[in-house]
């Protein structure tokens with residue numbers, strides 16, 4: 001039976017066995033999932049059948065019917081899909097792009113994707129000091145409900161940003177901390193707004209963020225189908241401080257990528273980048289459907305547990 005909704009939203013890139021298994025399990029655990037697949041739906045049906053007795057496709061259909069999974073076809077990471085933006089707009093990202101990983105993830109550089117991208121003016125920032133390394137925008141949006149998000153919004157105001165909006169997928173927490181802090185520092189709060197995409201101008205600069213409005217129905221956070229855009233020159237998300245072992249793993253990722261290998265993950269399929277997970281052929285040396293399915297499920301369980309903690 002499907003668990004009640006958590007209000008968390010996860011992006012899955014790749015609709016192969018690993019991605020579909022991950023999406024189905026995440027949805028079963030109560031999360032909303034958006035699957036981005038490069039191929040058309042017709043081409044996806046051409047893929048080899050899953051092993052006899054496997055429940056993934058049946059589960060997937062149930063979860064799609066419940067509205068917990070949506071699949072967008074023709075969305076290709078590296079072409080019309082950007083990892084840093086996925087990371088900003090979702091609580092977690094699972095990469096199941098198969099053998100294309102090395103080509104599309106861009107993990108080969110020294111700088112991990114999605115964490116600090118001053119050039120594109122979207123950044124998921126480990127610690128507030130990182131903000132000092134970025135140009136101060138005139139108008140900024142900070143995504144996220146945690147205290148680190150309001151702290152980041154205040155820091156941006158102090159650094160000289162004129163107009164800072166803190167966008168929350170939920171309502172404002174009852175303890176009043178966020179509201180009081182925002183009022184004291186002239187930070188605007190926009191509750192009930194779930195980020196969908198970063199809109200850019202013709203030169204690729206950040207222009208606005210598109211949100212879907214949310215509300216609580218029967219105690220569950222639901223998307224209303226109403227959309228709104230908030231203008232901004234930059235978008236930020238707080239992702240927490242990197243642990244010391246994280247830095248070590250970042251180096252490992254860089255080293256592995258330089259050798260042209262696949263994405264390095266820990267036992268729970270977490271990459272070195274907080275909030276980004278990977279599984280299937282893009283992490284496993286052998287090519288095996290059953291293993292890809294297991295990876296999808298294992299990653300979903302890890303993502304769900306990490307988002308609940």
Ligand SMILES: Cc1cc2nc3c(=O)[nH]c(=O)nc-3n(C[C@H](O)[C@H](O)[C@H](O)COP(=O)(O)OP(=O)(O)OC[C@H]3O[C@@H](n4cnc5c(N)ncnc54)[C@H](O)[C@@H]3O)c2cc1C
Nearest residue numbers: 014016017018038076077097098100280281287288289292
């Ligand atoms: C010809 C062939 C025969 C095989 N036979 C067997 C077999 O008999 N038994 C067995 O166990 N295994 C077999 N395998 C291996 C098995 O197919 C893979 O191990 C398994 O499909 C891996 O699943 P995955 O989800 O990790 O990756 P994939 O199945 O490769 O799925 C990756 C998905 O990501 C999508 N994608 C790729 N790049 C992007 C991007 N940039 N943005 C968005 N989406 C993207 C792809 O379109 C694809 O849908 C075979 C493989 C091949 C090629």
